[in-house]
Amino acid sequence: MSKKPILQAVGITKAYGRVIALDGSNLELFPGEVLAVVGDNGAGKSTMIKCLSGAETPDEGQIILDGQEMSFKRPQDGRHAGIETVYQTLAVAPALDIAANLYLGREMRKPGPLGSVLRMLDTSGMRKAAKEHISALGIGTVQNIAQAVETLSGGQRQAVAVARAAAFGQKVIILDEPTAALGVRESRQVLKLIESLRERGMPVILISHNMPQVFEVADRIQIQRLGKRAAVVTPKSHSMNDVVAIMTGAMTVDQKDQALTSVR
Amino acid sequence: MSQDTAVYDAAAEFHDRASFSQKMQVLLHKYPWLSSIMVLGVASIIFSFFNENFLTPSNFSLILQQVAIVGAVAAGQTLIILTAGIDLSCGAIAIFASMTMAKLVQGTPGAGEPIGWPIWLAFPAGLLVGMLGGAINGFLVTKVKLPPFIVTLGTFNIFLALTLTFTKGTVPSIEMDPFLLTLGTYVNIGPFRVTTGVLFMFLMYMVLAFSLRYTAWGRHVYAVGDDIDAARLAGISVNRVLMSVYIVAGLTFALAAWIVIGRVTVASPNTGGNLNLDAITAVVIGGTSLFGGRGTIFGTLIGAIIVGVFRNGLTLAGVDLYFQLLAIGLLIIFAVSVDQWIRKARK
Numbered sequence: 085m086s087k088k089p090i091l092q093a094v095g096i097t098k099a100y101g102r103v104i105a106l107d108g109s110n111l112e113l114f115p116g117e118v119l120a121v122v123g124d125n126g127a128g129k130s131t132m133i134k135c136l137s138g139a140e141t142p143d144e145g146q147i148i149l150d151g152q153e154m155s156f157k158r159p160q161d162g163r164h165a166g167i168e169t170v171y172q173t174l175a176v177a178p179a180l181d182i183a184a185n186l187y188l189g190r191e192m193r194k195p196g197p198l199g200s201v202l203r204m205l206d207t208s209g210m211r212k213a214a215k216e217h218i219s220a221l222g223i224g225t226v227q228n229i230a231q232a233v234e235t236l237s238g239g240q241r242q243a244v245a246v247a248r249a250a251a252f253g254q255k256v257i258i259l260d261e262p263t264a265a266l267g268v269r270e271s272r273q274v275l276k277l278i279e280s281l282r283e284r285g286m287p288v289i290l291i292s293h294n295m296p297q298v299f300e301v302a303d304r305i306q307i308q309r310l311g312k313r314a315a316v317v318t319p320k321s322h323s324m325n326d327v328v329a330i331m332t333g334a335m336t337v338d339q340k341d342q343a344l345t346s347v348r
Numbered sequence: 349m350s351q352d353t354a355v356y357d358a359a360a361e362f363h364d365r366a367s368f369s370q371k372m373q374v375l376l377h378k379y380p381w382l383s384s385i386m387v388l389g390v391a392s393i394i395f396s397f398f399n400e401n402f403l404t405p406s407n408f409s410l411i412l413q414q415v416a417i418v419g420a421v422a423a424g425q426t427l428i429i430l431t432a433g434i435d436l437s438c439g440a441i442a443i444f445a446s447m448t449m450a451k452l453v454q455g456t457p458g459a460g461e462p463i464g465w466p467i468w469l470a471f472p473a474g475l476l477v478g479m480l481g482g483a484i485n486g487f488l489v490t491k492v493k494l495p496p497f498i499v500t501l502g503t504f505n506i507f508l509a510l511t512l513t514f515t516k517g518t519v520p521s522i523e524m525d526p527f528l529l530t531l532g533t534y535v536n537i538g539p540f541r542v543t544t545g546v547l548f549m550f551l552m553y554m555v556l557a558f559s560l561r562y563t564a565w566g567r568h569v570y571a572v573g574d575d576i577d578a579a580r581l582a583g584i585s586v587n588r589v590l591m592s593v594y595i596v597a598g599l600t601f602a603l604a605a606w607i608v609i610g611r612v613t614v615a616s617p618n619t620g621g622n623l624n625l626d627a628i629t630a631v632v633i634g635g636t637s638l639f640g641g642r643g644t645i646f647g648t649l650i651g652a653i654i655v656g657v658f659r660n661g662l663t664l665a666g667v668d669l670y671f672q673l674l675a676i677g678l679l680i681i682f683a684v685s686v687d688q689w690i691r692k693a694r695k
Contacts, residue, residue, distance in 0.1 A: 189583035
């Protein structure tokens with residue numbers, strides 16, 4: 085019960101002009117857990133994620149990763165620190181193949197002078213490693229790693245994005261509405277991916293609008309309301325109706341009834 | 349009963365036909381340069397019927413020499429179009445660079461004060477002018493965030509104006525520096541007799557093709573043109589890639605200027621007025637998508653050769669110059685229609 089959070093946000097405030105998206109909001113992510121963040125539109129979910137991943141710099145507040153305070157200025161900073169984010173808009177290049185997408189922005193070079201002088205890519209090495217990453221997540225449906233991503237279904241594309249995060253995320257993986265654009269079967273695939281990430285001990289933050297999915301995979305659920313953290317509950321302590329009620333302000337939860345520490 | 353089978357037959361036939369065109373579509377989607385190779389092959393065969401001299405090594409050597417300049421400019425243009433941009437100023441940059449090289453060596457006769465730089469200073473200065481022109485385009489696209497079409501439409505006029513101001517509208521004298529004429533010298537390769545400019549253009553294509561295919565930079569060029577937001581989120585420094593593309597393209601335009609001087613043996617602000625559009629034509633016919641992210645540099649080379657083959661073949665067949673223009677126009681529309689059709693292919 086006395087586990088320390090791997091990732092922590094303290095009093096994050098972020099304003100866009102006169103619109104205050106985040107108003108001194110907190111968040112704690114504990115090792116090995118899946119934390120869902122829910123909230124109405126404009127509750128500050130996406131802004132919180134952007135601050136955590138480095139896509140935005142908060143006006144005030146601290147972001148603490150593994151006990152160290154971070155100051156992210158660009159998405160690359162968060163990535164270097166070990167935080168991988170899968171964005172809502174599928175961040176894959178459709179004309180490139182699966183392996184190229186997996187290694188996009190951090191390509192491997194051939195060993196020896198071919199790589200250091202001619203800067204040649206190690207295409208076969210990347211394909212081989214990509215295949216391992218894909219099969220490690222149990223996505224067996226992809227036949228050809230050299231297949232262009234545009235030939236894949238939405239779920240498979242999302243799987244590529246998740247596999248990329250899983251392959252390179254050292255500390256935390258953030259998934260922003262990973263199932264929003266997907267059908268039922270494809271959503272199932274992504275939920276299974278989240279489960280397998282948890283089995284590997286990888287802490288995950290999941291942003292979602294889909295309550296049944298949140299209740300299925302999350303260990304704890306953080307509810308955002310009007311730029312602040314309204315409550316943190318667990319799927320066992322509260323029902324979906326409760327969560328919706330907290331989201332809309334119809335219900336409040338006492339501090340002592342909240343799940344502010346690790347439940348795993 | 350017989351009516352029924354007739355319907356079935358018709359349906360089956362329709363199905364077969366559809367699946368053949370679908371197969372073609374998938375094949376071309378995978379290898380976009382295939383369509384331009386096919387056009388080149390068919391055109392060459394047809395032209396050979398009209399004139400027996402068409403399919404001879406000497407005629408093909410001639411075509412390649414005519415293609416070298418546009419081909420070199422189109423190589424840089426391909427890079428820019430792959431990033432979903434376009435460069436309308438490429439010809440102006442080439443002319444600016446060629447005038448810089450020639451004028452710095454010879455001085456400005458009209459102004460009465462020869463500059464007379466040594467060639468080892470004037471030649472790099474010309475290349476630098478090309479890269480600088482590209483850098484200005486790149487800066488306006490990445491930092492000021494203007495559409496490439498607008499930027500290069502503006503800089504096209506600006507570079508042309510600068511060239512005319514710089515040269516005071518005069519054409520340099522005939523005594524050209526021998527180094528600047530290097531790419532006009534001839535070499536024999538088997539039955540072919542081409543200028544070194546042609547070989548130099550091939551070398552440019554090989555270097556660029558290698559960079560695009562085998563380096564991370566090349567992959568990033570495709571990714572930026574394919575989906576710029578995805579590329580940014582994947583951690584690619586999008587602006588740096590775009591900037592490098594415009595500068596490298598500027599360099600190829602300046603190198604094309606060197607080929608121009610070798611071929612026409614003078615530097616003139618009036619040469620290559622059609623270079624801008626001819627280069628874009630070659631890229632488009634070569635199967636590179638104007639929407640970015642799709643296409644190959646060798647496709648462009650084939651595209652440039654197709655234009656050369658059409659011009660040459662139609663001339664040998666005795667077709668009027670106006671109809672040659674018409675043919676090129678139809679070719680462009682055909683190429684873009686095929687590109688659109690190929691893009692629809694999924695899996």
